[in-house]
Amino acid sequence: MDAASGEVIEVELQNGVVIIEGNNGVFMEPVRVLNSGYDMHDVKFERYYSRAFFTSVSMPSSGVTNEGSDTRKRKRKRVYNLNEKEVLAENRHQEVRSVILKAHEAFQATVAPSLRNYITFDGRDDCVPSPSKSCxxxxxxxxxxxxxxxxxxxxxxxxxxxxxxxxxxxxxxxxxxxxxxxxxxxxxxxxxxxxxxxxxxxxxxxxPKSCTFLISDISEVHRLIPGDSKDGFNLMVIDPPWENKSVHRKSLYPTLPNKYLLSLPVKQLAHADGALVALWITNREKLRHFAETELFPAWGVKMAAVWYWLKVTVEGTMVSPLDLAHHKPYECLLLGYLPSKIGSTSEESVQFTGSREHADLPDKFVLISIPGDHSRKPPLKSLLSKHIPGQRHAERGLELFARELSAGWTSWGNEPLRFQHLNYFRER
Structure with a gap:
């Protein structure tokens, strides 16, 4: 990495987003991105990064044993045959494996060496995560x-x-x-x-500045439907509380059965000129199939691309081995378009127009960042706003099932203020 490119990376790190040139990827430092929405406060690094991904974890690869383990009685390995869904999931993984590796290698060569300098604590007592006084x-x-x-x-x-x-x-x-x-x-x-x-x-x-939010259950989300579709949303990010055994066991947050997601009024919330819809999804093949074959069609969304959020430590290593069977170090973001409601006379013409106008949306794009608290996703506004339909219109963003607020956006969920408590911020 030459001096000129190093200076560019340092400037981009200050702003929170570093483009990985030629590798269809980007590194994001969410705290610095979120800070742009506040005028007198900053997000505390130690409260955002509460999952302690600050040191590399050495994990042995499959089949490798530690020294001295040969003295222990070895159990015969059980032969396990993948079922149909697991085979499909593995095939998907193999299709993107090289893309993720290439982006990660470029990230390690350019961004990772400078990363620790931009995730800092100031040494004060209030920087150390600790239980706060209850109300x-x-x-x-x-x-x-x-x-x-x-x-x-x-x-x-x-x-x-x-x-x-x-x-x-x-x-x-x-x-x-x-x-x-x-x-x-x-x-x-x-x-x-x-x-x-x-x-x-x-x-x-x-x-944050110019934000709008609604705290309610799913039965009240219709309150956000605009009276005129020209006042609708042209960028929607959706992070459903998918049913998950681990989440249920740890009581991290209430989950929602898939059938309720089908009734979300996504089409009614959209702008008259269409909308870009981004759906966070886990790596379960059952959910991926449901989203592509039932959920997007029910919402009227046409699939356009798949992005991958690769989670790394502050040292630049993946949070888990890339090929680990049930705990991949990445999550998927499905992207699709709702077509314009104006000047279309048939379903076929609507969907063709919607897909052709936005061919610049990259597919198999890799977003790299250090993960925050459980289920807390990196802010996507700066990455997706340039791909919204009808570029002559100002961005009108909406996050469904939000757990934090974004400046200039509307957020809905049963706890959109989850990460807005003053404990998560410090005064500038």
């Missing part, structure tokens, strides 16, 4: 680490009585706006000029 008024609601458990709170009969009060972005600001809003089933918009603080009891949540 005394909410302790009986299953609240942990000083955060409101919105899912449990919404289930109470008193839920319609809870409200947010708002103040300017300064945490200790004495001049507060006399504005209160019901917490649930209400579309809430933040200031367009500065970030705001939403307070519930003793708990404070930081809102």
């Amino acid at each position: 005394s008024s909410m302790q009986n609601l299953g609240i942990e680490e000083g955060e409101v458990n919105f899912v449990e709170l919404a289930a109470l009969w008193q839920a319609p009585l809870y409200e947010f009060s708002f103040s300017k972005g300064q945490v200790d600001c004495e001049e507060e706006e006399s504005r209160t809003t019901p917490m649930f089933n209400t579309i809430i918009k933040s200031s367009s000029r500065t970030s705001e603080v939403a307070e519930c009891g003793a708990c404070k949540y930081l809102l």
